[in-house]
Amino acid sequence: MSSSQSAGASRIATFLTGKKVAWLVALLPLLMAGAVLGLVGEGERTTGPTEGLPVGYDSTEAVALQAELPEDEASVAIVLWTAEDGKLSEQQLGTIRGQIGPLIAELTGAEGQGSGQGSGQESGQPGGGRPGPDEGPSGGPGGPGGEESGLQVAEDGTAAYAIVPVVADTSSENADRVGELRDQLAEEVPDGVEVQVTGPAGIQADVAAVFEGANLRLLLATAGVVALLLIITYRSPVLWLIPLTVVALADRFAAIVATQVMERISYLTWDESTVGILSVLVFGAGTNYALLLISRYREELKRHESRHAAMARALTRTAEPVFASATTVVLGLLTLLLSVFPATRGLGVACAIGILIAMTFVLLVLPAALVVFGRWIFWPKVPHVGDRALVDTKSVWRRVGNTVAKRPPAFVAGTLVALGLMMVGLFQIDTGLRPADQFLDTPEAITASERLGESFAAGLTDPVQVITRADPDEVVSTVEDVDGITSARVTTQADGIAQVDAVLDAAPGSDEARETVGAVREAVADLETTYVGGGDAESVDENDASVRDRVLILPLILLLVLGALIILLRSLVAPVLLVLAVVATYSAAMGASWWIFTGVFGFDTMDVGVPLLAFLFLVALGVDYSIFLVTRAKEEAREHGTGEGMLRALAATGGVITSAGILLAAVFAVLGVLPLVVLAQLGAIICLGVLLDTLVVRTVLVPSLALTLGDTFWWPRKVRDPQAPVDAQPKATVEA
Numbered sequence: 001m002s003s004s005q006s007a008g009a010s011r012i013a014t015f016l017t018g019k020k021v022a023w024l025v026a027l028l029p030l031l032m033a034g035a036v037l038g039l040v041g042e043g044e045r046t047t048g049p050t051e052g053l054p055v056g057y058d059s060t061e062a063v064a065l066q067a068e069l070p071e072d073e074a075s076v077a078i079v080l081w082t083a084e085d086g087k088l089s090e091q092q093l094g095t096i097r098g099q100i101g102p103l104i105a106e107l108t109g110a111e112g113q114g115s116g117q118g119s120g121q122e123s124g125q126p127g128g129g130r131p132g133p134d135e136g137p138s139g140g141p142g143g144p145g146g147e148e149s150g151l152q153v154a155e156d157g158t159a160a161y162a163i164v165p166v167v168a169d170t171s172s173e174n175a176d177r178v179g180e181l182r183d184q185l186a187e188e189v190p191d192g193v194e195v196q197v198t199g200p201a202g203i204q205a206d207v208a209a210v211f212e213g214a215n216l217r218l219l220l221a222t223a224g225v226v227a228l229l230l231i232i233t234y235r236s237p238v239l240w241l242i243p244l245t246v247v248a249l250a251d252r253f254a255a256i257v258a259t260q261v262m263e264r265i266s267y268l269t270w271d272e273s274t275v276g277i278l279s280v281l282v283f284g285a286g287t288n289y290a291l292l293l294i295s296r297y298r299e300e301l302k303r304h305e306s307r308h309a310a311m312a313r314a315l316t317r318t319a320e321p322v323f324a325s326a327t328t329v330v331l332g333l334l335t336l337l338l339s340v341f342p343a344t345r346g347l348g349v350a351c352a353i354g355i356l357i358a359m360t361f362v363l364l365v366l367p368a369a370l371v372v373f374g375r376w377i378f379w380p381k382v383p384h385v386g387d388r389a390l391v392d393t394k395s396v397w398r399r400v401g402n403t404v405a406k407r408p409p410a411f412v413a414g415t416l417v418a419l420g421l422m423m424v425g426l427f428q429i430d431t432g433l434r435p436a437d438q439f440l441d442t443p444e445a446i447t448a449s450e451r452l453g454e455s456f457a458a459g460l461t462d463p464v465q466v467i468t469r470a471d472p473d474e475v476v477s478t479v480e481d482v483d484g485i486t487s488a489r490v491t492t493q494a495d496g497i498a499q500v501d502a503v504l505d506a507a508p509g510s511d512e513a514r515e516t517v518g519a520v521r522e523a524v525a526d527l528e529t530t531y532v533g534g535g536d537a538e539s540v541d542e543n544d545a546s547v548r549d550r551v552l553i554l555p556l557i558l559l560l561v562l563g564a565l566i567i568l569l570r571s572l573v574a575p576v577l578l579v580l581a582v583v584a585t586y587s588a589a590m591g592a593s594w595w596i597f598t599g600v601f602g603f604d605t606m607d608v609g610v611p612l613l614a615f616l617f618l619v620a621l622g623v624d625y626s627i628f629l630v631t632r633a634k635e636e637a638r639e640h641g642t643g644e645g646m647l648r649a650l651a652a653t654g655g656v657i658t659s660a661g662i663l664l665a666a667v668f669a670v671l672g673v674l675p676l677v678v679l680a681q682l683g684a685i686i687c688l689g690v691l692l693d694t695l696v697v698r699t700v701l702v703p704s705l706a707l708t709l710g711d712t713f714w715w716p717r718k719v720r721d722p723q724a725p726v727d728a729q730p731k732a733t734v735e736a
Contacts, residue, residue: 042256042275043263051269053538054340054545058521062467062533070494075168077178078199078461079103079185080161080448084192087157092190097151099188100162103181104150154455161452161460166201171208178205182444196448198461203435206443211272214674218276221670222283223248229666233291233659239377242369243290243362250354250361251282257357258350270346273679277347277671278354284667285329285621286358288660290366292628293318295656297367301375301383311371319363320568321631325624326359328564332557332620339553340545344609397654401647401703408707415701419584419692425591431608432543433677434509435462435535440675449508457486459504459513462535464520469529472498478523484516504536514540546608554615558583561623569630571717577705578626579619581697586618589689596688597681607678614685621664621686622693625657629698633706637719645719646706654699661694 049067053060081088081096088096153160164181168174182197189195197205223244230240255275262268296318300310333355336348375382404411436446449461464485468475472490479488479502488502502520506512513536521537524530558579565575590611597603632653637645668690671683706713 043259043261045259045263045270048269051342052271054541055342056340057541057545058531059533059537059541062465062531062537065467065469065497065529065531066465066499066533068495069492069497069499075166075174075201075204076199077164077166077181077197077201078161078448078452079164079181080159080196080198080452081189082159082194082196082451082455083157084194088153088160088193092193093151093153093160095188095190096160096162096193099185100150100164103164103184152456156455159451159455161456163199168201171204174201175205175208175212178202196444196451198445198448198452202445202448203443206439206445209443210439210675214272215276215279217673218670219251219279221673222280222667225666225670226283226287226663229659229663230287233663234294234378235381236378238379239294242373242377243287243294243366246361246366246369247283247286247290247358249365250286250358251279253361254278254282254350254354254357258353261353262346262350265349267342268346268349269342270350271343273674273676274343274347274350276674276679278350280667280671281351281617282354282358284664285326285355285624286362287663287667288624289322289325289359289362291656291660291663292322292653293362293366294370295653297370298378298383299652301378302385302387305385307371307375311367315363315367317635321627322359322363324564324568324631325627326355328561328623328627329355329620331560331564332616335553335556335560336616338556339549341549341609344549344612347613395651395654397658397699398647398651400654400699401650404700404704405643405647405707408704411700411704412708415696415704416584418696419588422588423584423591425594426587427591429590429594429611430605431546431611432509432539433605433607434507436509437603437605438677440677440680453507457503457505458507458510459486459536462508463501463503464517464532464537465534466500466502466520466524467531467533468498468500468524468527469496470524470527472500475500475524475527475530478527479520482516482519482523484512484519508535509539543608546612550612550615553612557616557619561619565623565627568627569634569714569717571714573709573715574630574706574713577713578623578630578702581626581701581705582619582622582693585622585689585693585697586615589618589685589692590614593681593685593688596684601680603677603681606681610678610681610685613682614689617668617682617686618689618693622689622697625661625694625698626702628657628660629653629702634714634719637714642709642711642713642719643707646703650699650703657698658694661690661698665690665694 049063050060053063079100081092083092150162151160152162166174166177166181168177178197178201185195185197226247227240227244230244231237234240255278258278259270259275262270293314296314297311300314301307304310304313330352333348333352337345339345339348370377375384436442436450439446452461453459464479466475466479466488472493475498476488476490479485479500482502484505486503486505488500490498491501492499504513504516506516517532517534517537517540521532524532561582562575562579565578566572569575594606597606629649633642633646633649635645636648636652639645640648665687668683668686671679674680711718
């Protein structure tokens with residue numbers, strides 16, 4: 001920051017924290033935020049058939065074309081009855097058959113839709129098709145009567161299933177109808193028989209149940225973790241309430257603004273997890289910024305009698321690294337606009353808005369809120385003028401710096417070797433979660449789907465859907481000739497569009513299923529306006545789209561972060577080293593996390609979207625701590641030189657950065673309160689990566705690099721004041 005910029009920032013900070021306006025600056029934004037929270041709610045989320053799918057891919061086009069078919073708002077549930085011991089008896093099957101017709105009539109408002117064909121043909125929804133009497137095994141104990149009632153009985157006689165349409169206008173209504181269906185089935189199930197509900201409607205209901213009240217649970221857990229860590233950090237019964245209140249208001253304000261913006265931009269959408277991730281990010285980043293500001297304020301209170309003057313000085317010195325950090329994160333998040341996933345674009349914009357609001361509240365509202373109160377808010381450790389500054393003490397972090405200063409090249413090599421060993425797991429990662437592996441606690445729909453595959457065709461619950469304007473009979477014939485397809489049939493046909501459902505022999509989500517999808521696509525490639533969809537097709541396309549996003553967005557994130565650091569530090573060597581260090585941290589966190597996932601949690605695969613989001617959050621957020629350290633080192637180096645300046649910076653910022661890092665890691669670990677594997681994986685990787693960056697990279701690697709390179713670390717910039725005395729070596733090496 002130039003002298004003119006510094007003077008301007010100082011004048012602004014003095015005005016904002018002055019005695020006459022501080023209370024107004026603190027109160028007005030809080031009142032405005034309160035008004036927005038009270039008068040304007042979060043934006044309305046509208047769901048479309050393609051919102052979660054990558055734009056321009058085959059399965060997405062299939063869903064879009066499928067949406068042109070006549071729609072009766074019906075999805076389908078598959079009801080599975082299994083014998084608890086041995087085979088289903090004739091009496092049990094008779095009771096089950098008697099249930100099916102009334103169930104369908106009640107759920108659809110129709111009469112007698114229990115035959116083997118009707119519901120699947122009318123629904124036109126994913127999974128809407130089902131085998132007719134000639135396709136599903138029905139020769140078990142049920143005999144021919146199973147065909148007439150719509151009941152399909154396994155050849156081994158241990159299980160039977162029926163397709164039941166579920167008419168619902170919304171996801172919430174679908175969940176209610178499936179819940180009612182399960183309750184009714186449980187009441188009427190014969191003794192010795194277990195009944196479960198799966199299929200598209202069942203899976204959708206179970207996913208909705210996962211997110212029911214999830215954002216509130218996540219918010220409360222996040223706020224609780226932040227409050228606990230702030231109390232531990234400040235060891236004050238009062239101080240923690242001020243930053244927590246400010247950040248909490250920023251979080252709610254950000255949720256409203258972000259969802260209102262996304263509601264009005266068709267290019268964007270958001271899913272159930274977006275607001276939860278936004279809250280985690282706002283609480284994490286906002287509290288980090290608050291910790292840095294309060295730490296510097298405490299330091300300045302030891303030098304200035306006036307708390308207003310102390311805050312003005314603290315804000316002037318804190319604004320630059322906080323602004324640089326927030327800008328870096330925002331630029332990184334906005335790269336997600338290049339994603340082919342609309343929900344990923346929405347997440348990027350929402351989180352960028354959240355970071356800007358968090359920064360604004362911390363730099364505008366928090367300083368004024370703090371100075372409105374006296375020094376007593378730091379009780380019992382109230383700072384007084386004349387107290388020894390942390391930078392001049394032999395704190396634990398200064399002692400760590402002294403140790404590093406003895407042999408900095410050795411610490412550079414040792415740290416890089418340790419990170420390199422952790423990276424090994426990176427090359428063993430397998431991406432692509434199967435549907436059965438999406439949940440930490442397997443819901444009923446997934447359990448039933450797996451059991452269904454044991455007695456019937458494995459792909460029955462999630463058929464390949466071929467949507468076409470070509471001759472349906474030709475499509476059926478072509479698809480049936482593909483290896484791995486057990487049956488194919490037209491389930492819906494209208495207005496020149498037909499849907500052909502093909503049942504795979506392989507289990508959904510398996511490599512064999514994906515290979516069969518590829519073979520089907522090759523077989524129908526020359527047919528007019530023909531697209532292949534269904535769960536496995538969408539999985540293949542999502543994986544390809546995720547690879548495309550990583551190849552495009554990851555390098556761009558690095559370039560933007562590097563550019564931001566070059567502008568901030570006005571040097572080349574330090575920014576390059578910091579970017580390389582944070583990439584090493586990401587790689588080590590990914591590799592070590594993979595060992596934890598496979599060895600501890602039993603995760604065999606990683607969700608395809610996790611590598612990109614983990615990279616974004618770790619690179620953009622992880623570089624924060626290096627920014628906080630290096631900007632302070634640059635300030636100290638003007639008078640003390642690079643080596644001593646870095647050690648003083650480590651002593652001054654070590655405690656607050658460690659607290660901030662632990663807090664951010666804990667906040668992201670809170671994502672594990674939701675029973676989704678993808679969020680648990682994302683939270684674990686970021687948690688580990690932030691701890692590595694805070695405790696290893698910022699504490700050992702960056703200081704040892706600066707001590708090894710000396711003034712070359714800032715090249716081509718010269719940070720030392722020409723009139724300052726020249727130190728032969730860092731004082732730490734002499735004192736040590």
